[in-house]
Amino acid sequence: MSPRISNASLPDLILEPLVRNALMEDLGSYGDITTRSVVPGDVTYVARLNARADAVVSGMQIARIAFGLVDPTLDVKTLIGDGETAHKGETLMTISGSAASILMGERVALNFAGRLTGIATKTAAFVTAAAGTKTRITCTRKTTPGLRLVEKQAVLHGGGFNHRYSLSDAILIKDNHIAAAGGVQAVLEAVKANASHMMKVEIEVDRLDQLEDVLTVGGADVVLLDNMNNDTLARAVDMVQGRIITEASGNVTLERIASIAATGVDYISSGALTHSAQTVDLGLDF
Known part of the structure; x- marks a missing residue:
């Protein structure tokens, strides 16, 4: 399905400071000590960001920025983009590379994406x-x-x-x-x-x-x-x-x-x- 509005994205440069501040808040003064303690640095994974309910998607651009700021070497692929409809169980995004890096960016990416997808979904219901x-x-x-x-x-x-x-x-x-x-x-x-x-x-x-x-x-x-x-x-x-x-x-x-x-x-x-x-x-x- 094509996005509801094609020009709703903004340059990454505008959004990066907001995402960077959120990452700094989450990582604290010493970073992700849990991941550093238990996950070897050379472990790689392919993670999937999945919808657990039907929704109109928002926040994928921000999730991509979050993972990219944590580790520019991560391979992030958006499968269902902002403004598109996702059904329960569908994969919105895949993130491949360092498992430690994925874990460090996970919460900020999900916080933004879940919140913004909720707004887009509610708005779509009003529009309908x-x-x-x-x-x-x-x-x-x-x-x-x-x-x-x-x-x-x-x-x-x-x-x-x-x-x-x-x-x-x-x-x-x-x-x-x-x-x-x-x-x-x-x-x-x-x-x-x-x-x-x-x-x-x-x-x-x-x-x-x-x-x-x-x-x-x-x-x-x-x-x-x-x-x-x-x-x-x-x-x-x-x-x-x-x-x-x-x-x-x-x-x-x-x-x-x-x-x-x-x-x-x-x-x-x-x-x-x-x-x-x-x-x-x-x-x-x-």
Whole structure:
């Protein structure tokens, strides 16, 4: 099966520092003393990274980097790549060479791959639930500190889309901004006066009268419809009439995806894609 998105990989150079830090955390100040104590240095093996459940795969690029940083002489072959579907029992990757080196890289490779495969798999389920509609599934900034880059990459592998990577990517005016600034009109007028013409603007509303204010004042490219029931979402989409992008968020579950998408919103965002994804069981078998 071809990957869900072909450009979701990043240059190894960008990911290497993250993987290197994880390896240093795991190896500690003196390295893998267990392996050094019991495994002769000249022993070689072919290890297989296997799926122990059906899943959409992510983290294979990172696993390859991890083994390569431990020992560049290891021969790593990816059989089922990021964005592809694996079935229980299938081999995702083989790693050939020094048994000691494979053992040293094993845990970091599995930690990343299991976590990211869980995110990709959960995202794919959301995307499937919205199939047949125009609605796209997107993540949020509710990511594990330090792992946002790779967790958002896993969302892409699952067929989803990315929201902001950081606070500097776009202007997203939320309820607390509106309260602090003095209302919808005040924040939108401030944006018009102060923001770069290159910067997209999104504003959160949780009532239709606020949405009416947004449409009247102007200045927003996207409206985030927060914690609205499906009837209210449908009314909001009808009010907007395609003038700005609509995004539904809040209280989003897999069971609600199809009904939310049926209201006609352009995007559904969910922090659960990253903060509540269950790690997929992967194993490295000698």
